[in-house]
Amino acid sequence: MYILTRIIVVLVLALIALGIYVRLAPSYAEDWHDLPNGLEPGEGAGSAVRVVSNEGDTLERLDAIIRDTPRTTVLAGSVDEGMITYITRSALWGFPDYTTVARQGGQIVLYGRLRFGKSDMGVNAKRLDGWLARL
Template sequence: MKWIGFALLVLIAAGLAYIRLAPSDVARWHDLPDGISDQTLESGAMRRVRGDLAALDAIIRDTPRTTVLAGSVEDGMVTYVTRSRVFGFPDYTTVRQAGERLEIYGRLRFGASDLGVNAARIDGWLRRLDQAG
């Protein structure tokens, strides 16, 4: 019985390590689907709003546990990784400057539902952007 418990503990630890250490495929995550519109999805959220990428970039970089995966303001598109506090689940948010508008797509990597976390995060960033402007 002790071996089963130990084996289960090792499997859980290996799964958590994979979540935190798995490499991110830039070709997969640094991309936007066609037709970004304002919608909340089961696995993420999309927003299309007026705004400036440089201003939003500063706000996003100030977010705890968030790093840049690829791109830059100069490129006109940036993808960020934000990890959950306890288990380190990664969420990917790609932001592109399209004329006077920002196209934003936040989505989870693991699981089927993000429980509204990406929509709440993006909407919080946009509120800060409105307050700054």
């Protein structure tokens, strides 16, 4: 019984440490404020890409919608710059997802991706689709 109690205590402490790390790990703009070449609309295991037409104030309207999303902050960029990267954290654990939205020619590209793990279970795609539905 004593060994089982110790194992449970160690597991609980490990979960607490993971939760603290996930919430406090620094996010550097130079690592995330980027839009890789060759992005195609679709979904990967931990990412999603959407492309919409840039009709005048599309980026401005998207920026307002995204900033209104709970647990979402701006990491870098601005509407004037033409590219903005946001961090949206999950409610329970605070896992960060990064979304970069940028003007490219006559289009707006939205690129959402996770930081930790290998699969986001479609969360980034759902988030992007929700923002675009509000647009």
